Amino acid sequence: MKTIIIDDERLARNELKRLLEDFPKINVVAEAANADEAIELIDEHQPDLLFLDIQMPGKNGFELLEIIEDRVPEVIFTTAYDEYALKAFEYNALDYLMKPIDSSRLAEAITKVEAEIKRTERLSSDPNVQYLTENDQVFVKDGEKCWFVKLGKVRLFESMGNYVRLHFEDQKPMILKSLNSLEERLDPKSFFRANRKHIINLQWVEKIEPWFSGGLLVTLKGGEKSTPLEKIEISRRQAIKFKDLMSL
Incomplete structure (x- = not known):
């Protein structure tokens, strides 16, 4: 090493x-x-x-x-x-x-x-690795609450140390998993590592703006009317990958 x-x-x-x-x-x-x-x-x-x-x-x-x-x-x-x-x-x-x-x-x-x-x-x-797609449903438990949620409804995964917070609808439960390990399981055609702390669902991107030092700022659609829009910075290096991924 x-x-x-x-x-x-x-x-x-x-x-x-x-x-x-x-x-x-x-x-x-x-x-x-x-x-x-x-x-x-x-x-x-x-x-x-x-x-x-x-x-x-x-x-x-x-x-x-x-x-x-x-x-x-x-x-x-x-x-x-x-x-x-x-x-x-x-x-x-x-x-x-x-x-x-x-x-x-x-x-x-x-x-x-x-x-x-x-x-x-x-x-x-491993060529046999099966990614989790937006059509897969996952079981999420946080404390006494449980959800069976389709991944397509999760607009944002946010790193919280050894945990990841899932943002869907007006819910924000946490699961005991690192963002790196989660990234390895998610379909890269639908889920994009924006920066060290965030993975975004590309289907929820509403707006893209130029940002500092060659980065981008994406706005995600809100899960509910009462949910504020989330703005996530895509770092400069990831912005290059993002443009390639989203271009014709």
């Missing part, structure tokens, strides 16, 4: 590299002391994994992920602060390691990464 270590402390980077020597599948191809350096290295190496510090001079780790949102590899956060744990998983991080890093916890984190990469590769290479 091509890996980049991003941490403003040289000693912390060196210690992590030393620990990673026990894991032959991890190939540290580069290291960065800040987000700006990391962006260039990520573009150059297209890594499978980032070990990412949160508190850094300039842009922090979360801001870095916002910038590279369309090409984010697997992420393991490394930090001396535990107050960011919940937010880290909102960014679909696979693990959150506290400094000083314990070798056994590091092994657990790497096992998670290996399992996730294998799962993704298996799904992408």
Whole structure:
């Protein structure tokens, strides 16, 4: 696994590299002391994994992920602060390691990464994978409420950490699933990954506008008269795919 270590402390980077020597599948191809350096290295190496510090001079780790949102590899956060744990998983991080890093916890984190990469590769290479289409119905349970909803009625899937919120009619239940795993099951002809946090149902797009830095802003039709219209930003890189998908 091509890996980049991003941490403003040289000693912390060196210690992590030393620990990673026990894991032959991890190939540290580069290291960065800040987000700006990391962006260039990520573009150059297209890594499978980032070990990412949160508190850094300039842009922090979360801001870095916002910038590279369309090409984010697997992420393991490394930090001396535990107050960011919940937010880290909102960014679909696979693990959150506290400094000083314990070798056994590091092994657990790497096992998670290996399992996730294998799962993704298996799904992408399996010609028999059956996508869920807009005509499929799914069972949704949130607390004491249950729904049996046709996917064509779901206009938006929104990442909420380890959960995904479904928007249909005037309902917004949550399911215990990551947006990445859900994306792998949805028919790409009907459902489009707009950005790190959202998958939109293309049948519900009402309006498309140019947006900042080459992105697009799409307006989704409301589920009910009382439901406000939802505006979702399509990031610059995804906007290119969106235009190709929607063009003649």
